[in-house]
Amino acid sequence: MGNSFQNSNPWKKYLLIGLSMTWFVLLILVPVSGLVGKLAGLPITEILLSLRSKAAANAFLLTGKVTLITVVVNTVMGIIIAKVLVKQHFRGKLLIEGLIDLPFAISPVVAGFMIVILFGPYGWMGTWLETFGIKVVYSLPGIVIATIFVTLPFVAKEVIPVYKQFGVQSEEAAEVLGASKWQTFWWITLPSIKWGVIYGVTLVLARSLGEFGAVLVVSGNVINQTQTATLFIHQEFTDFNYTGAYAASLLVAAIAFTVLIVIQAITDRHKEN
């Protein structure tokens, strides 16, 4: 089934890779190549030192945390949303199907701004949460919410078509054959929607690592506290600290690139089967 999925959707794969590549090329590789000479002219110790600064380490740690939480939450929620939208019929389903695309359509800066309005010190969610001592905006929860928001549709959108094509019928077959709900999910549903999930997760991962606009608005960009990797790069760049900016950029690029390469390798091996 995975095979036929690939055969029927080669465009998706190329589109995905093309999208990521363009992103890297436009945001990282082009400036990097322009200044890579300068970076190459510097001693390697200086480059490593700039990455070993406290600010850089904290920024990458924060991005790592945010990405991990976002991937886990959006994978679970994406599968649940896909299952609900394919199998259940209810009032307002059309509305939800339309709204799920909203994060695609809204500029991340606007999305971030909406979160500030809602969860900020004067927002009604913000004031309510304040009574429990929870601070959302300008702290980790706000960054996570913003990142989850902008990556919300990826897994659901990837899983829905695959689930429609293979999952529903296979689930019915398993059910009649006597499998319980959990057995059906782990043994049948998940394997049949596997490729949709993997593509979706890749997208979420890439987007979480690189998210800038929404996070910029929500985080407050406090060094060592709410500064993510991309914000750190931006900061170094505006401070004319090119060594740090491009060293960090290279690292972000390398991480995302590795993810893509690994996915590519898995896909290829699956193709051979």
Added chain:
Amino acid sequence: MSIILKKLNKRFGDNLVVNNVSLEILDGELFVMLGASGSGKSTILRMIAGLLEPDSGSIMISGQDVTHLEAQKRNVGFVFQNYSLFGHLTVFENVEFGLQVRKIPIRERRIRGKELLEVIGLTGLGDRYPHQLSGGQQQRVAVARALAYNPKVLLMDEPFGALDVKIRATLRQNLREIQRRLNVTTILVTHDQEEAFELADRIGVIERGMLVETGPPDHLYHHPETETVAMFIGGGNVLVGREDNGQIRLGEILLPWPEKAFRHAEGSPVRVLFRPETVMASREPFHDPQFHILGQGRVVKRIFNGPVQRLILNMDQLRGVRPLVPALHHGQTRTQIEIIQTTQGLDHPIQIDDVLWVGIRDYHVLKPSGIKILVYSDDPIQNPSAQTFALHLGRSVKGLVSLISTVDSEEGIAQKQGQLDRIRLQWQDQIPQISVQVMNGSIQEAIQTKIQSDLFDFLALDRDCMGLNSRTGMEKLFQTMLEEIALPVIVVSAPQSAINHILICTAAGEPGKSDIQVGGRLSLRTGAKVTLLSAMKPSQEGSELERVTQYLEEAGRSIATLGVDCRPLVRTGNPLDEIILEARKPQYDVIVIGAVLPRAPQKFRWPEVAIRIIQELGKTVVIVPMQEHR
């Protein structure tokens, strides 16, 4: 009993997809549900499997009520139309899946899996993946997977649908053998009658969510009760004759009643079925006491089919006999029949335009159908009188109602269709056999088309459409319609829902008694009282009065034997005025009038009576075309 279904109902949105289905399936039986796509047969199967829950009714499997039991606990085998094999598992893993979830130890699973692969003839292919197998092999894997855990019943949804014709034939035989060997109770759903004939112990024909008839294949083929089954199973000829003094009249031909035929009321329509291969045809006249000669027919079509050839003949002596099958083409005036002959040893092959003598031996009479009403509604929203009357009548007689309307332009279709669909949804619980249709073109054409497609008992119209409230309008109807359609026409003047008392008007010199029969039939089905009126001139008193009274009493008695409350009544005076005076009485809600065909001497001025009743009294009139005396 392995499977018992009781009064199953299922609705998707507003549509009633499964309508009151009850069925009992015996142990080890292979039962085939046969029906067109969308007839609801797969829905029934999915409810038995537990993939859908019925809205009402119950399902028993091996004595256990499973109506609300989850699918995984029902222990049934299911073969899906597209097999739904697990693509990420091997053939072997697919087959043993049902055992794995039942926590059967791996050693037993291996043994059982090997055994099953042997049964389906796929030994050695256990390690392949489904996509590496052919369609036929995949289907067999699906069967093995469904049988692995010895299910109580096996359910199959169009299991041969996705395969090509040659493989189908082999796999059918295969399946039959496996089913016999394991003696597993099986329900198979298909739209393919050949498949049903070949496999079934019993067939159930499904139409519009209803189980129309069940029986062994040969019984359904030779002795169907309903038109649906006669037409759905096998090719056939169904002609509409009439009961005529203990015989069946087909045009100029009289046939004796077959033994064990369903009882028919005097003068009522009789649907005669004979299969094309049982017709004897020869260039020379023949006299065989076993055959009833239908006269000569001219070959208009010949279809060579290898071992047999199909011939379509125009039958002159059956002129005027309406065929339900083969259906009349538009503009076709002659009755046609279809015959099948073997082509073996024909020295002079039959050609187009050959004239053949035709005789039938085995013919079968279908069960009299419930009342079927065709209703034309000009404007279903603004002017619902006719449809309201017809729908209430249809409900009280448990009959069929076909509601049609016409549009002038394409733009109006969707809106009209929407209006009619709402009426259908509103009534389909009370009248399961309701259908609606928006048609293009003139009212006459639309009605004509519908009447040729089915055997209707009544046509209901509103008096405001077609100008029926004027003398010219009525006469136009009289000329163009009654003559051609030969159907009682109900002209509805005002919204009315109940029929409590019917006045049947007869007059001296009236040639027939169709109006009495139609009125009697209506009252029999609705439980309405009947008053049988004869209006005559005072000069006719004496012996004539005696004769009329006697005639009325006889007619009244024959209606009364049906259990109808019938009272004869004679009025003297000007017949027209007397009828109006009587019809004016408030207790009558339906007035039945006989309409004399223009060829016959016109002694009874029915259009005037009808117009006055409709215009002055605002009552519903049934105009019955009278048959000519022979």
